[in-house]
Amino acid sequence: MKAEASFAQRLLHWHRQHGRHDLPWQHPRTPYRVWLSEVMLQQTQVSTVVGYFQRFVDALPDLPALAAAPLDQVLGLWSGLGYYSRARNLHRAAQRCVECHAGELPATLEGLLDLPGIGRSTAGAILAQAHGLRFAILDGNVRRVLARYHGIAEWPGLPAVEKQLWQLAESHLPHHDLADYTQAQMDLGATVCARSKPRCLLCPLQSGCTAYAQGLTAVIPVARPRTETPVRATRMLVLQDAAGRVLLQRRPPTGVWAELWSLPEAPAETSLETALAGLPAKLDCQAEALAPFRHTFSHYHLDVQPLRWRKAVAATAVGETGQAWFSASELEPLGLPAPVRRLLSSLPD
Incomplete structure (x- = not known):
């Protein structure tokens, strides 16, 4: 001892x-x-x-x-x-x-x-x-x-x-x-x-x-047993109106990024048409595919394909509770997931 x-x-x-x-x-x-x-x-x-x-x-x-x-x-x-x-x-x-x-x-x-x-x-x-x-x-x-x-x-x-x-x-x-x-x-x-x-x-x-x-500093402590990390995919929907405001929605109270503001998504199991139908905006143009990226959580990888619509026409009334349009100056104090903040800050003109 x-x-x-x-x-x-x-x-x-x-x-x-x-x-x-x-x-x-x-x-x-x-x-x-x-x-x-x-x-x-x-x-x-x-x-x-x-x-x-x-x-x-x-x-x-x-x-x-x-x-x-x-x-x-x-x-x-x-x-x-x-x-x-x-x-x-x-x-x-x-x-x-x-x-x-x-x-x-x-x-x-x-x-x-x-x-x-x-x-x-x-x-x-x-x-x-x-x-x-x-x-x-x-x-x-x-x-x-x-x-x-x-x-x-x-x-x-x-x-x-x-x-x-x-x-x-x-x-x-x-x-x-x-x-x-x-x-x-x-x-x-x-x-x-x-x-x-x-x-x-x-x-x-x-x-x-x-x-x-005993010359064991390289192997002690033993690493956590490795398991294969699953991969999930989603599409993040970047809708901007003519003033440059972006549509965000509040995440659910539980789960990943709970209660943060984030972009609307269309996961792999949800059709793009269905996801867009629930948003408070009219879209008169085709989506612009932005550079995809991967975000890694502690228990899985998330492959994200951002899709951008410029000059969306905001509906008179906001759709679901927890959806709102934000100008660039209003984004700074918001609780945003880091990859979403990076995406929004790097949008091409």
């Missing part, structure tokens, strides 16, 4: 010299800012999150402001980060905190876990970083560090392996400097114990690392 104090002390000593101390959510390190950063950092790198975080807190500086904001504003601030359920859960959790916790995040594990979108690791990060409490985290970086250090040669996503990693994460917790220790783990995994080409000669844990000693 590796000495817990030695593990934590070496990590804290390394962090004082080489860790990241100038991240915007560290100054000040309030529960709201830690929570927001932790949610943004799920599936997203620090370099990408920094700009989004600053823009978000400039607009919504505290939890009551987030709770009071329209969902459209929250999704607009999130637009481009992906995994939009994170933003919807943030909004719902903030509203619940206003209703049940006097506008503050709970300072207990049970209270945090009761909120939408907060799991065990995110709750631990909030409690450790914002309150200095002795709780572990287990994000992707920490999983990798622990798997290599202890030589765990199984996929970390297996329930039994995850349980083991949680036990190890808790066993290494120091009794002081919990905020810095939590950050140190994430920093080490991100900058030294990287997924590929780890910089083992610079690692403070090298002398006790099983994977390094």
Whole structure:
């Protein structure tokens, strides 16, 4: 068994010299800012999150402001980060905190876990970083560090392996400097114990690392078992009126891009004629086929063929609920899927 104090002390000593101390959510390190950063950092790198975080807190500086904001504003601030359920859960959790916790995040594990979108690791990060409490985290970086250090040669996503990693994460917790220790783990995994080409000669844990000693850093942790990624196809319908406005419609409340504004679509199983018949516009010209593209989600590829109609005549009344025409200046604050925003911004004249 590796000495817990030695593990934590070496990590804290390394962090004082080489860790990241100038991240915007560290100054000040309030529960709201830690929570927001932790949610943004799920599936997203620090370099990408920094700009989004600053823009978000400039607009919504505290939890009551987030709770009071329209969902459209929250999704607009999130637009481009992906995994939009994170933003919807943030909004719902903030509203619940206003209703049940006097506008503050709970300072207990049970209270945090009761909120939408907060799991065990995110709750631990909030409690450790914002309150200095002795709780572990287990994000992707920490999983990798622990798997290599202890030589765990199984996929970390297996329930039994995850349980083991949680036990190890808790066993290494120091009794002081919990905020810095939590950050140190994430920093080490991100900058030294990287997924590929780890910089083992610079690692403070090298002398006790099983994977390094056995030459297994290239294969630990074991990658997720690969499965063939399915491919789906759709046609995105770009309808513009004579003023250049584009027709958008609200996505359903569940599923991919839920509640975002997006372009009308004609999936492979829907005829183009049927899709166009339900739109509030008259089309007197043929569609212009734009360059197709592929967008990859976590569980499938989406092949998109955009079709464009210029100078569509907007119907007097909007069709289905949730359909509306937007000018170019009105698109910026909207919550739009990243590929749709890119498509609209690159339309040829």
